[in-house]
Amino acid sequence: MADLAKEYYRSRTDAIIERFGPGPRVHFHNGYIEKPGVPPEATLDELRDSMNAFQEKMLKFATDHWRSFADLSGRVLDAGCGLGGTSIWLAQNFGADVTSVTNVAEHIPLINTFAAQAEVAELVHPHCSDIHTFAADPGRYDAVVALEASCFFDRHRWFSMLSSMLRPGGHVLIEDVFLGAEPGWKNTFDATHHTDVGSVEEYHQAADAAGFRFIGGIDISSHMADFADWTIAWNALRATQPGADTEGLKRAIEAQRALQRVTGREVDGIRGQLLAYELAAPSL
Numbered sequence: 001m002a003d004l005a006k007e008y009y010r011s012r013t014d015a016i017i018e019r020f021g022p023g024p025r026v027h028f029h030n031g032y033i034e035k036p037g038v039p040p041e042a043t044l045d046e047l048r049d050s051m052n053a054f055q056e057k058m059l060k061f062a063t064d065h066w067r068s069f070a071d072l073s074g075r076v077l078d079a080g081c082g083l084g085g086t087s088i089w090l091a092q093n094f095g096a097d098v099t100s101v102t103n104v105a106e107h108i109p110l111i112n113t114f115a116a117q118a119e120v121a122e123l124v125h126p127h128c129s130d131i132h133t134f135a136a137d138p139g140r141y142d143a144v145v146a147l148e149a150s151c152f153f154d155r156h157r158w159f160s161m162l163s164s165m166l167r168p169g170g171h172v173l174i175e176d177v178f179l180g181a182e183p184g185w186k187n188t189f190d191a192t193h194h195t196d197v198g199s200v201e202e203y204h205q206a207a208d209a210a211g212f213r214f215i216g217g218i219d220i221s222s223h224m225a226d227f228a229d230w231t232i233a234w235n236a237l238r239a240t241q242p243g244a245d246t247e248g249l250k251r252a253i254e255a256q257r258a259l260q261r262v263t264g265r266e267v268d269g270i271r272g273q274l275l276a277y278e279l280a281a282p283s284l
């Protein structure tokens with residue numbers, strides 16, 4: 001599963017930048033949509049700019065919530081950082097010193113370039129590693145953020161390693177997809193996205209076993225599902241243009257439509273959530 005995900009993201013780099021770029025803050029997570037509806041006449045550039053704005057609205061919604069209890073201005077680990085969009089956002093907005101971990105070696109120079117363009121190169125430190133074998137000094141981080149990346153991880157291993165890297169009272173802050181009331185959709189979703197989507201209960205168990213306390217969650221499914229309308233519109237328009245991988249784009253549209261149906265529109269199969277955990281202080 002890990003190798004498939006790595007190869008998927010490595011091979012999709014150009015397509016991701018074409019759809020969600022041009023940078024310097026390139027995100028590949030869902031957007032936060034308040035009002036559904038894609039303008040029928042929108043151009044590719046307009047669709048891309050809107051998607052970037054919705055993705056940043058998701059980041060703003062999440063970080064506004066997290067900052068009410070967590071320190072995002074200290075040392076932060078961005079686990080499964082993609083092209084560093086979240087890392088650069090945290091550095092620019094809060095002065096965070098961010099370690100950005102990705103398992104795709106080809107993404108490291110791109111993150112460095114984007115961070116330099118955003119004038120936060122001294123605050124963003126990309127590192128290539130599988131997250132499960134990433135090592136850091138004990139208590140190094142104030143917070144760990146993971147935007148739509150923990151669905152790829154082994155949660156028990158991940159929380160266990162985080163318990164030594166975070167300082168006591170440090171936070172794990174997650175935005176991701178989780179199994180809904182009809183978990184039969186797991187296999188379909190995982191096969192499409194190379195993930196290992198878990199239930200919220202599974203996260204709670206992994207966190208609890210590693211010494212974390214659950215401190216709150218917000219269901220964001222209704223804001224997330226409509227984002228696929230935009231990616232479908234972008235893919236459909238791109239498919240009509242010269243040089244398009246028409247068959248690949250058609251397959252992507254089908255997968256996005258299927259996902260929309262199970263992300264609450266028709267079936268409670270997959271939910272979007274923010275989850276937050278705090279590392280317990282050692283007892284005296």
Ligand SMILES: C[S@@+](CC[C@H](N)C(=O)[O-])C[C@H]1O[C@@H](n2cnc3c(N)ncnc32)[C@H](O)[C@@H]1O
Nearest residue numbers: 027028029080081082102103130131147149152
């Ligand atoms: C959906 S993307 C999200 C990227 C980024 N967090 C964002 O929101 O833009 C998932 C990311 O997780 C990374 N990833 C998946 N499995 C990983 C692993 N085992 N170790 C490190 N990174 C991993 C992928 O390379 C990819 O960058």
